[in-house]
Amino acid sequence: MRCKMMMRCPAGVPGGWLRSRFLQSVRCFAAGVNGSYQVRGPLAQLRDVVDVNEMAWPSFLTSPRTAAVIGAPAMFGQPLAGTDKSPQLLREAGLHQNLAALGWRVEEMGDVDMTGPPGGADPAAAGGDARHSLAVGAGCRRLSEAVFEKAAEGKFVLTLGGDHSIALGTLAGVLRARPDTRVLWCDAHADINSPKGSPSGNMHGMPLSFVMGLSDPSTVRGLEWLCETDVPVLRPERIAYVGLRDVDVYERKILHRLKQEHGLFASTMQDVDRLGIGRVMELALEALGVTGNGDEEKGAPLHLSFDIDAVDPKVAPATGTVVRGGLNYREAMYVAESCVETGRLGSMDMVEVNADLTEPSAAAETVQLGLVAVASAMGSRIL
């Protein structure tokens, strides 16, 4: 041992004794685990701990805990091509592996056909009040069936958009299977336009108007099915907004009325500024009646509709309707984490990722953000 040569004994200390103590500790360190790493008492029991991370999951999810992954490659709810590619991009970036690592059995359902009825051009595409309503309606009808089936089987339903018009299908399906469902809408936009009130006619800004019965689906070509199935209307007190910062004139009027008269919870980025995301989420989940009290038998199911444009464009640049001043990275994760911590989360949409709109590296970052937000909502924890 080289350290032996470097030993200098202070005056009065027997050199041989000190040397032997020193060498003993060096040997002990080099050997790694030996007698001095023995712990006794309660600490010793920790050596047998393999999983300290088990969360409370809703009782309506069956065992073994299974995630049904449904692709909804929709692009007709808005004018930019590219949203149709994101289900595949999210899968290729490692979605299944992430979910498996979190303890989920993954049931991949593939992509639902989100195109219009066969037979040529969609008449509503020309600039009607609800653009491409035949395609959006037909796709969402198929999607609602797929979501209903998997939710009714007791699976966690994860739907990968697509633009946000797909929420018309996911909410119709999940509400039919779990009628008490509450909805956390994380978005820069309110998506509650009526066809007449919408400045653009893009249906990704309208899903809530139909699901909440504020617009009559029977008057829109392609959406008639929504009146014919036994889908309960989503009541205003059962939806909470987080992340709002770009609201159209008609939407503002509707939101004011719904807030004042019907108990709708609509928080904006200003609320996040003032209260912090922690308090905003506490208030949102309280308003929905899904506070995390740890009692999984109590409380209603929760659905998280996560529009990637809720996140600031610096963090999530690859999306179609970017608005500055959004949630930062941690705030976005916090939204997802606090939803799953209620023990009531049973379904989620991840929408509006459009990798065609930016440089590849920025697109990959946005896809990655979507992936991490999904993992956070499905049980990924820092500790």
Ligand SMILES: [Mn+2]
């Ligand atoms: Mn949206």
